[in-house]
Amino acid sequence: MRATRFFISTLKEAPADAEIVSHKLMMRAGMIKRLGSGIYNYMPMGLRIIRKVENIVREEMNRAGAIEMLMPVVQPAELWQETGRWDKMGPELMRVKDRHGRDYIIQPTSEEAITDVIRTEIRSYRQLPVNFYHIQTKFRDERRPRFGLMRGREFTMKDAYSFDRNVEGMQKSYEIMYDAYTRIFQRFGLEFRAVAADNGAIGGSGSHEFHVIADTGEDALVYCPTSDYAANMEAAEALPTQTSRPAATAALTKTATPGKAKCEDVAQLLNIPLETTVKSIVLAVDAEKDSGKAAQIWLLLLRGDHELNEVKAGKIAGMANYRFATEAEIVEHFGTKPGYLGPIGTIKPVNIVADRTVANMTDFVCGANEADFHFTGANWGRDLPEPVVADLRNVVAGDPSPDGKGVLAIQRGIEVGHVFQLGTRYSDDMKATFLDENGKPQLLQMGCYGIGVTRILGAAIEQNFDDKGIIWPTAIAPFEVVICPMGMDRSEAVKTEAESLYHALLASGIDVILDDRGERPGAMFADWELIGVPHRIVIGDRGLKEGKLEYLGRRDTEASNVPVAEMLAFIQAKMAAK
Structure with missing residues (x-):
């Protein structure tokens, strides 16, 4: 071309x-x-x-x-x-x-x-x-x-x-x-x-x-x-962060947490690790139309520093078409607005599901279902029934790999x-x-x-760019090689060599373009760096007098001088290595 x-x-x-x-x-x-x-x-x-x-x-x-x-x-x-x-x-x-x-x-x-x-x-x-x-x-x-x-x-x-x-x-x-x-x-x-x-x-x-x-x-x-x-x-x-649940050591205590609705703020107020807190997420599943039944309310529990995986939540039996509960539904079931919700002492029955990590937690902190209060020292089996357990969360870097062969990145x-x-x-x-x-x-x-x-x-x-433009892998580049002749319209020697190399590359099955537009070198190079052609050959009078052509790969920082007679084989070797 x-x-x-x-x-x-x-x-x-x-x-x-x-x-x-x-x-x-x-x-x-x-x-x-x-x-x-x-x-x-x-x-x-x-x-x-x-x-x-x-x-x-x-x-x-x-x-x-x-x-x-x-x-x-x-x-x-x-x-x-x-x-x-x-x-x-x-x-x-x-x-x-x-x-x-x-x-x-x-x-x-x-x-x-x-x-x-x-x-x-x-x-x-x-x-x-x-x-x-x-x-x-x-x-x-x-x-x-x-x-x-x-x-x-x-x-x-x-x-x-x-x-x-x-x-x-x-x-x-x-x-x-x-x-x-x-x-x-x-x-x-x-x-x-x-x-x-x-x-x-x-x-x-x-x-x-x-x-x-x-x-x-x-x-x-x-x-x-x-x-x-x-x-x-x-x-x-997401595997549980600890494989078993330690024994309880703290008493259940209703603790004032004025204005602290987020787990991060509660942890800071109480001077405890965020990892000891439990967050509550309330979801609803609507009954069939015209059934006259109210939506089912679900309470999902995650460790305070973990995030809900919504796809996993939808795979819990009965939750295929869940939505996030409205504030009115939350108040009806928990007696308070979001921020202080927890599994202990709900007004109406809710379906409670604990993430695997939460199910193995001891002496944790959760909402007390009363504004400005949280429970500390909460424990499964003693303060609330054993939960339904499911994988609910997004993994984080450093979690154990499910195949037992290392940790996750x-x-x-x-x-x-x-x-x-x-x-x-x-x-x-x-x-x-x-x-x-x-x-x-x-x-x-x-x-x-x-x-x-x-x-x-x-x-x-x-995946492949720099401040000059695109860097195409050779296999999908618009052209594999661009020939950039300097002053092709003024130098017969440059024109002859450019045409000769162009036809030789074409004959060997290489997808090459010859830039015969007569552009200035700076503009010509900028175009092909932007477009991202992976291999560039420059032909100029000075190089020809020395018997050399200049080659620059799109990722290279410095050009290489290649003897004129060896350039075809040089490019063919580059193509074979792509």
């Missing part, structure tokens, strides 16, 4: 609405251009990167035995009504009507569409297993689109769907996709981590997320540096891929069956596997 025959449009400053590094740099590098809220044109420079990401994904999916197809962006509402997601998805699901008043959706994902295909095409166990994938535009009507391609409304995703005879087959297909994803992210040249995750609204029995490691990531990743344990914060198991990540074991979540709703060896119908076991193709761009930049 020659720069004069390509479209290069860089900016010195990012638009005012660009928030994070990747958004700013992609806008400045001319890779994307905003069309509407959360909707972008992919400009030629950005599209080259997307295509390279897609090619790697496609090659590894094909290698794993998946079969490519293409499902429509617009899908009939009837399919989504079969699975209940027409109502459950909420306002993120873009609903539209055609000229006849029929309902459709603009797909955010394609579980319903592929299950509809399979239930009409797969008849016998002999046709299984099978895995279909497509790379297609998706749309999710985010309430507050932001961060460019990181949280836009329209995006490109690769989603794949496996179908098997039984759970064992589904798990095998899942492992194949997990391994394929590992190869994909290795080929991208990105630092990543796969973590156990919660299935969330998509349903199913097990899943892993693939995260690009970045300090700016929205997700907290929990891992053990001395073992293979890894999970996202929602799914990370936490880092930030950007989710770019997710693999799910769906089981019969969709095949049951949509009656997708096959005939087994005995001629009996059985529900298909499903898995689904997604990669945010366009999100990869933002995540890669968040």
Whole structure:
């Protein structure tokens, strides 16, 4: 590619609405251009990167035995009504009507569409297993689109769907996709981590997320540096901080704590460690409509320095659809406003659940259900009944690893891929069956596997940038090599060598661009540093007189002089090492 025959449009400053590094740099590098809220044109420079990401994904999916197809962006509402997601998805699901008043959706994902295909095409166990994938535009009507391609409304995703005879087959297909994803992210040249995750609204029995490691990531990743344990914060198991409960040593005492509604303030007033306090979180679960029953009230207890994991709370039996209790409900059950709540002496019965750590605490401090008072010296079994115990909290760095092989650490990540074991979540709703060896119908076991193709761009930049611009890994860079000739329009020697090297690199299969725009060196270098091309070759009269060309890797601090005759082999060696 020659720069004069390509479209290069860089900016010195990012638009005012660009928030994070990747958004700013992609806008400045001319890779994307905003069309509407959360909707972008992919400009030629950005599209080259997307295509390279897609090619790697496609090659590894094909290698794993998946079969490519293409499902429509617009899908009939009837399919989504079969699975209940027409109502459950909420306002993120873009609903539209055609000229006849029929309902459709603009797909955010394609579980319903592929299950509809399979239930009409797969008849016998002999046709299984099978895995279909497509790379297609998706749309999710985010309430507050932001961060460019990181949280836009329209995006490109690769989603794949496996179908098997039984759970064992589904798990095998899942492992194949997990391994394929590992190869994909290795080929991208990105630092990543796969973590156990919660299935969330998509349903199913097990899943892993693939995260690009970045300090700016929205997700907290929990891992053990001395073992293979890894999970996202929602799914990370929190063990009790002590394995058994010591004997009680203090008497239960109602202690004045005027104006001290927070555990931190109570601990400071009483001159005790925050770790000896217990915080109360009140949740409610509404009864069925028209039942005439009041909401059930739940009291969750956590150590004063710990935070509630809301996903874990929703998995407690009976709490799938919980909400935070209103102040009126709290006063009705506890006799006081929030800040002094506790499990001892509630006005009305409540369902009490203690976190594992709280269940092993002795002589703890909790609210006395009276304004300006707390109990000190509270103990299970003596002052209140033994609790229902559950894992309720977010882990913190230094917690014991659930596999018993060390302690946990936490880092930030950007989710770019997710693999799910769906089981019969969709095949049951949509009656997708096959005939087994005995001629009996059985529900298909499903898995689904997604990669945010366009999100990869933002995540890669968040991991790889400096004050000059983007630093692309070679595998997904818009161009692998840029040739920067100095005064090509004035020097025949420079022009000849630039053309010769350009054609030699092309012939060897290297994706190279020749900057023949005639820009000044400073402006030329600034453009390519901003765009992030990983390898730069400078050709000038002075170097040619010495028989040398200048090479600079995007991460290098100093340039290297390479003999003219050796530059092709030098670059080929760089490509082989990528």
